[in-house]
Amino acid sequence: MLELRKDIFADERDDNLKEIGKGTQRQDMLGHVTGTSTYFDDHKLQGMLHLKVVRSTHSHARLRRIDTTEAERSAGVRRIIRAADIPRNLNTLLSLINFGKDDEPSLAVDKVRYKGEPIVAVVADSPREAYEAMEKVRVDYEPLPAVFDVEEALKSGAPVVNETYPKNTFTYYDVYDHQKLRFGDVERGLAGADHVLEQRYQMSPIEHAPTETNGSIAAPDTNGRYVVYTSTQALFFSVDTCAKILDVPSNTFHFIGGTVGGGFGGKVDTITEPLCILGAMLTGRPVRYVLGREEEMQYGPPRGAERIYIKDGVMRDGRIVARKVRAYFDSGAYTRLSSYAAVKCAAHLPGPYTIPNVYGDVYCVFTNRTPATAMRGFGVTAMDFAIECQMDKLAHLVGMDPMEFRILNAYRDGDMKAHRREAKNTALIECVQVAAEKAKWPLREEFRRASSRQGGGGERAAVSPTPRDARPQPAMASQQRTSYDRAPVATREPQPPPPPPSSPPRAPAAPSHGATRFSSVFGTRRR
């Protein structure tokens, strides 16, 4: 049941609106209840082929030899795709916002870094024939020691998961193996606290489990273009990622999507489109690549696990005076989006509370598991779990009601947040008050009267003196450098005709790509 509390903050709103605020029926509801909403897989194309990938059976192994001879001769096989067929096999998703180094192949070359990593793609007339050919692909593995625990991965001598990041951590600003947050003097704050509480929290990985699995259908279109029906959550991320990997101009593709059977963050990674389009390029036929449910669950990217340590200093009267956080994001074998989640997480510290001394170190760590990606609550869900369990423990420790404890420490308009921006438009206190009212949870008068609009600012707006860490020397000139940073080719070649069915697209002479870089520089700038 949902109740709109129009009485609260009424003076900040103009409610004189016609369409806004109405519970209008969804535009897509009729399609949904009649089953006529068109998802990517609802396109029936003549002569469609089926693409499936051979996945690594090892979590970490060198690939001695991949033999596809027998598979190529298998009945119904139209094409076997190997890493060498992919124009730009190495990519990282956030290269489109110039963040991070290309670290992940579309198909494994010399090594596999997680169980389920794609090695070879099979394009066949039917799913059954694709399965038969997959069984005939011979992969000779040399198993390597694997690491699955984020803190084990950081120890010296741990197996190197991803050679692009030999320390098993993403590199921030060329120098740091973690994202920092520094606000005030946390050690002084802890030293002056009445109680100090340090705790460890562990968030599980999570599978998005949309009822529609990831997938796409690609087909040759007129004028040498390819039409691509896709389940993507980010249409232009997918267009430009494919343009980069396949090394063609982005207008080679006509992407159609927008009606997706659930995503929750699990359809951001463009995991099926590049191979699917390449399959269509190499065969001249429509190709479908849809993840099976087990593939989706085990090898589709999950929400990454996080391990979080929180150390808080609290006064007897309930004021939190210091919060020190160390968090490890389990990125799996490749970066995908975890590097970014760590930054978002650092910005989220210390939660919606005004604490004068806050310190955060957030690591993006590589392990030999399925690469993690975004999910609903990206970078924040696990930290909220940790912070709010910690808040409950702190309230217990000082003998305060947990609701009142939160109101006491809540951020208010005009306060300085730890990422050094003024808090505005806050409403935590009111949410606590209304939830208490709904749950018939008694609050004392002073807490019932508290307001997000009062009592903030003043000395709460100050940044206390903040000690700085010693800065290490950069390991390399520019670790964030990607192929996108290379000098642009002065004149572009005209768009090549679609390649003949049996041969891979010609490798370009000069490094070039058709993708759009979404933004200028992030992460390379130094202060």
Add this chain to the structure above:
Amino acid sequence: MAKTALQFRHNGRDVAIFVDGGTNLLVALRELIGDMTPKFGCGQGGCGACSVLIDGELHLSCLTLAESVAGRSVQTLDGIKDGPNLHPLQRAFADNFAAQCGYCTPGMLMAAKALLDRNPQPSREEVVEAISGNICRCTGYEPIINAVLAAASGRARA
């Protein structure tokens, strides 16, 4: 390899197709007949997105051997409307905002129809049981349960 001829009733019309050995009914409906209303969610029998009625009984089309419906009657979501008019369940799902991404909706509706066809006035527990083979990742089930109850009682919004 020879294909097998297969005839059955699909939403009240006779259809004839040729299937490969081992083809499941979901593939036959979607790829050979072109009825896209049943959805592929798992192929394992775990999600219910492919649910259809066979001779009025709820079945998972992904686990049904296409050949086994020879001479039988298969109803999908595409066949539950009365001419241009929505089935009361479709209307109730809409009124109760019981769909978000919409991907589980065809299967949910068929599961709900299988219930109401047999038991027009179910209890909440019976509704819960009836949709228990269908996964919805968006709604938290509450609006779906309310929609089925509303359809049963002839109410619009619960």
Add this chain to the structure above:
Amino acid sequence: MARHRGRGIASINYPIGMNLGGDPSQALVHSNPSGKFTVALSSIDLGQGMKSVTRQICAETLGVPVEDVYVDTADSDTGPHCMGSFASRGTHRVGNAVMAAAKEARGVMMEAAAEELEVNAADLETDGRGNIHVKGAPHRSISTKDVAIAAQFKQGKTISGRGIFLVPLSDVDPETGEMSPATCYAHACLVAEVEVDDETGEIAMVRMDSAYELGRALNPRLVEQQLVGGAWMGISHTLYETPEPYYPDPAHGPRDFVEYLMPGPGDICPHDIAVLERPAADGPFGAKGPGEMCANPVLPAVANAIFNAVGVRIDDLPITPEKVLRAIKAQGGSRPQQRR
């Protein structure tokens, strides 16, 4: 043996959008000669209601009924660029882009109407039912359909608009983490009540009460969908879900919906929700975004409720019966806390 009830709370905030890479979205709005509008986007509707909420924003801004607007998404040939449907950016970023495009289209529509009515465009207003009239003189009126016909066939004007909403990229100070990660924040507080079986560690949800502040509920039914479904997902994350049940050991990963646990329709509980609206200065009609944050308070609230019920702290998700039972055994039995 006993089953113990307990209550726990959590309060949270959530950033809207992702400013760290620069965060733009575009929209195009145009009318056909019947005065019906199409919004072209490349944003994705994955169930959250993107098509529906942008439709209402466009109708409100144009001053036409919602039935006169159709949202077409996502086609890379016709829909202009959008970063994507994630980071709670849909309502806020795309909504703002649609609003800007609709404003521009409205400007042309009002100019065209002014020409037909031979008045100054500034003296006109829309009635929200498909008509444009002179302020204070409703009888001097023209329908949007007639305006569209006139614009197309007589005046040679395109009733259309382009909109972009860009939150420029925020640099991050490597030393302090100083940054502008978001322009506004949504808020929530949730109370969870659970029942814990101290012999089996099983946890049943009893009820939830919550308050969510999200700027403005542009469509309360869509908001309800997100909050109800999101809280279900929160319960699922807390008590059930994991693709690696013995993490960090990768063994025994689930392969299907029997092994991957999510609460069924028999595991849900009543949830009473209040929505607060404190408009964000840069939100479309003040709106923030409810989609992601709604699950977050559930996880800690349930964990805290379990402590209240039996006195054990499970800091390792998901909180399975096994973890609860181990903890109860380790402390020599359940220790119910002060009933709240």
Add this chain to the structure above:
Amino acid sequence: MPVTVKTFSNVGEAAAALSSDRGARYFGGGTLVMRALNEGDLSISSIVRAQDQALLRIDASGPRVTIGAGVTFARILAERDFAFLHAPARSIGGPAVRNMGTVGGNLFAPNPYGDFAVALLALDAVVSVQGGFGARDIPIEEFLQSRERQAGALVLSVSCQKPLAAEAFHYRKVARIKPKGGSVITLAAHLPVSSGRVLGARIALGSMAQTQVRAKAAERALEGRPLDASSITAAASAAVEGTSPADNALASGWYRREIVGVHLRRLLSGQK
């Protein structure tokens, strides 16, 4: 190569086809075999079907009931004479799976499935099997333990004695998800009482070993004793003896061992 479908009108021919081809699998309700095919199981090259009415036969008239292997759980639920089997039948899948899944197929379902077979094991059922050399009856305990080797045989039916009193039969499936979830553990007990004492106690457990097993120590704890708090407590503490539960996605072996006694005690003492 597509799969070959071989349909026979009688069980004898079907059984012969099954035993003569290692790549042949019998296709019952489809919930196991069709899933395997969908997931690319290439060990199946042909599927064998039998449209023999014998497989659908139900005989519930006498004290001993016989259920054809092709009978679905929905059909069991529709038969009033099978009231004692309604709880196990209802605990399987959702409605669609109950309309499809068969009693015969359930005998082959691995953990965390096979709940109906737990009930049948507690009822000392007998499995009739048609092999290459004709039909024979196998006690269900033996059948389950040699299940791997039964793959080439065709199950025709199962039969068991009806419990003399409804309250003598107890069944519970412990699942994380409600109302449809995979088994954490499944318990079934048949405890006939004669002159106030349990005689012929049978307790069967699912997900407590590689296949469904009997809890013989718990049976012994009840045998010849009145069913009261003290015998139930003794049975509960003996429930774990002889079991070897494994870790899987639903629970660990440790957890299963910890709770099997708790649930047995609650089941036998009528607690939720």
